[in-house]
Amino acid sequence: MSQAxxxxxxxxxxxxxxxxGLLVAGHLLRKLLAINLLGSGVFLLLVALAGRSxxxxxxxxxxxxxxxxxxxxxxxxxxxALLDRLFRETGQARMDVADDDD
Amino acid sequence: xxxxxxxxLAISLVVLALQVVTGASLFRSIVMFVVFGLVxxxxxxxxxxxNLALAEAAIGAGVSGALLxxxxxxxxxxxxxxxxxxxxxxxxxxPLSLLVAGLVASLGWTALGLPEALGAAGxxxxxxxxxxxxxxxxxxxxxxxxxxxxLLELAVLLVALAGARxxxxxxxxxxxxxxxxxxxxxxxxxxxxxVPLSVLVAGYLLHAGGNAPGGAFQxxxxxxxxxxxxxxxxxxxxxxxPGPVERWGAVLGLLxxxxxxxxxxxxxxxxxxxxxxxxxxxxxxAMLVSIATxxxxxxxxxxxxxxxxxx
Amino acid sequence: MNFIQxxxxxxxxxxxxxxxxxxxxxxRFPDVHSRLHALTKADxxxxxxxxxxxxxxxxxxxxxxxxxxxxxxxxLAASVSCHLVAxxxxxxxxxxxTPRGDP
Numbered sequence: 001m002s003q004a005x006x007x008x009x010x011x012x013x014x015x016x017x018x019x020x021g022l023l024v025a026g027h028l029l030r031k032l033l034a035i036n037l038l039g040s041g042v043f044l045l046l047v048a049l050a051g052r053s054x055x056x057x058x059x060x061x062x063x064x065x066x067x068x069x070x071x072x073x074x075x076x077x078x079x080x081a082l083l084d085r086l087f088r089e090t091g092q093a094r095m096d097v098a099d100d101d102d
Numbered sequence: 103x104x105x106x107x108x109x110x111l112a113i114s115l116v117v118l119a120l121q122v123v124t125g126a127s128l129f130r131s132i133v134m135f136v137v138f139g140l141v142x143x144x145x146x147x148x149x150x151x152x153n154l155a156l157a158e159a160a161i162g163a164g165v166s167g168a169l170l171x172x173x174x175x176x177x178x179x180x181x182x183x184x185x186x187x188x189x190x191x192x193x194x195x196x197p198l199s200l201l202v203a204g205l206v207a208s209l210g211w212t213a214l215g216l217p218e219a220l221g222a223a224g225x226x227x228x229x230x231x232x233x234x235x236x237x238x239x240x241x242x243x244x245x246x247x248x249x250x251x252x253l254l255e256l257a258v259l260l261v262a263l264a265g266a267r268x269x270x271x272x273x274x275x276x277x278x279x280x281x282x283x284x285x286x287x288x289x290x291x292x293x294x295x296x297v298p299l300s301v302l303v304a305g306y307l308l309h310a311g312g313n314a315p316g317g318a319f320q321x322x323x324x325x326x327x328x329x330x331x332x333x334x335x336x337x338x339x340x341x342x343x344p345g346p347v348e349r350w351g352a353v354l355g356l357l358x359x360x361x362x363x364x365x366x367x368x369x370x371x372x373x374x375x376x377x378x379x380x381x382x383x384x385x386x387x388a389m390l391v392s393i394a395t396x397x398x399x400x401x402x403x404x405x406x407x408x409x410x411x412x413x
Numbered sequence: 414m415n416f417i418q419x420x421x422x423x424x425x426x427x428x429x430x431x432x433x434x435x436x437x438x439x440x441r442f443p444d445v446h447s448r449l450h451a452l453t454k455a456d457x458x459x460x461x462x463x464x465x466x467x468x469x470x471x472x473x474x475x476x477x478x479x480x481x482x483x484x485x486x487x488x489l490a491a492s493v494s495c496h497l498v499a500x501x502x503x504x505x506x507x508x509x510x511t512p513r514g515d516p
Contacts, residue, residue, distance in 0.1 A: 003108050008210035010112035014119045016203025021123025023195035033122050033135050047149050049213050057150045058224030059239035066157050066319055067255045073166050074262035077400035080173040081266035093177055292493045
């Protein structure tokens with residue numbers, strides 16, 4: 001088990017946790033946290049694979065992930081603004097099973 | 103021996119992620135997410151990505167954490183019912199997430215076996231580094247080799263800001279009442295020490311980004327953190343009308359980068375080519391101002407910010 | 414291992430012990446103020462010991478000075494946030510505090 005292998009497995013588990021949280025969470029804020037976890041898991045996968053040879057780390061995935069982190073925080077801020085508006089319009093910030101149309 | 107540390111960090115990441123999605127309360131989920139961000143910063147340092155470690159600690163854990171906490175507080179102000187979690191039962195969730203995790207794990211395992219030579223872009227960058235004006239390969243990738251990505255990322259920040267303003271209701275943003283405690287002299291002393299230090303550190307990170315880990319994003323995030331501190335302690339209050347600082351600050355990065363790119367195009371050297379180290383520092387400085395302004399405005403959830411009543 | 418490495422190892426273990434003690438205090442003490450007591454004091458002492466160990470291992474005065482600044486900043490942030498949390502815990506609760514394990 002090399003260092004890259006450990007983090008690749010961890011990234012897979014974090015992505016799985018993010019998917020689970022996205023499906024299971026009732027409150028929208030928790031769904032947002034799960035989306036952020038998904039993003040972090042993907043970044044971890046990218047950078048772990050970048051350094052797998054043990055030599056100088058590949059700078060291209062690192063630059064992409066820096067860009068990704070900033071985009072993720074922009075998305076979080078926008079999603080929070082949407083959540084705020086939704087809450088003030090409808091009085092609740094949840095998506096429960098009872099709300100489904102099917 | 104060092105693999106034990108990596109294993110420990112990896113296990114912490116997984117445990118924290120599970121705590122985020124299955125936490126007993128929403129508050130606990132947010133706190134676990136911030137801790138997750140901090141452990142991620144350690145993991146980036148272990149994976150020999152110091153630029154990423156700086157960016158994750160400042161943006162991922164710091165600014166994201168503040169944003170989420172403020173969002174939680176706004177919801178909570180309407181009553182404890184607003185933040186009660188409650189899982190929706192879904193029989194598909196557990197098998198589906200295990201399937202996804204297994205898929206990613208098998209993909210990753212296969213990719214681990216691939217030879218490094220397939221990463222041609224990285225090898226080309228490393229080979230071209232000695233002829234570049236900056237010595238930090240990540241900065242070179244961000245500004246010299248993949249300038250379009252960075253340009254569009256500045257546009258994404260601006261779009262998020264414009265979207266947040268567009269989505270705001272007609273009643274205006276919910277106001278953050280300043281807690282009475284922030285008038286304490288100890289808070290004033292903290293700000294007097296931290297805010298100038300943050301400006302200094304941001305400038306240092308920007309300058310150091312040329313040859314050492316650092317850069318515009320990390321510096322912008324540190325400056326944004328100082329702004330977050332000012333907003334949270336009531337020294338900067340949300341205001342419905344944006345002033346010139348907010349307006350120009352938000353677009354400066356995009357403007358300067360595009361202007362430089364177009365000037366280079368007009369001179370026949372190709373769009374977004376960087377003629378020297380001075381151009382890189384110019385664009386990075388503009389980016390720093392933009393990133394800081396946009397993040398603080400997103401946090402304040404208001405079109406503008408004015409100086410608050412406290413010193 | 415020479416003297417510096419031995420000293421740094423001892424300092425690191427001591428620092429880790431103080432962090433452990435602070436965490437035990439966080440988990441076991443009954444109310445906010447005693448938990449703050451454990452966290453702020455034990456954790457920052459642990460931070461100081463770890464920074465001292467890193468300064469010894471780093472081997473340069475510049476690095477040692479930066480680690481000293483890091484420790485002082487940590488102290489500043491911890492003491493201010495401890496004060497604010499303690500003050501907030503004294504006020505009559507605007508919203509009832511959530512007991513452990515409840516949403």
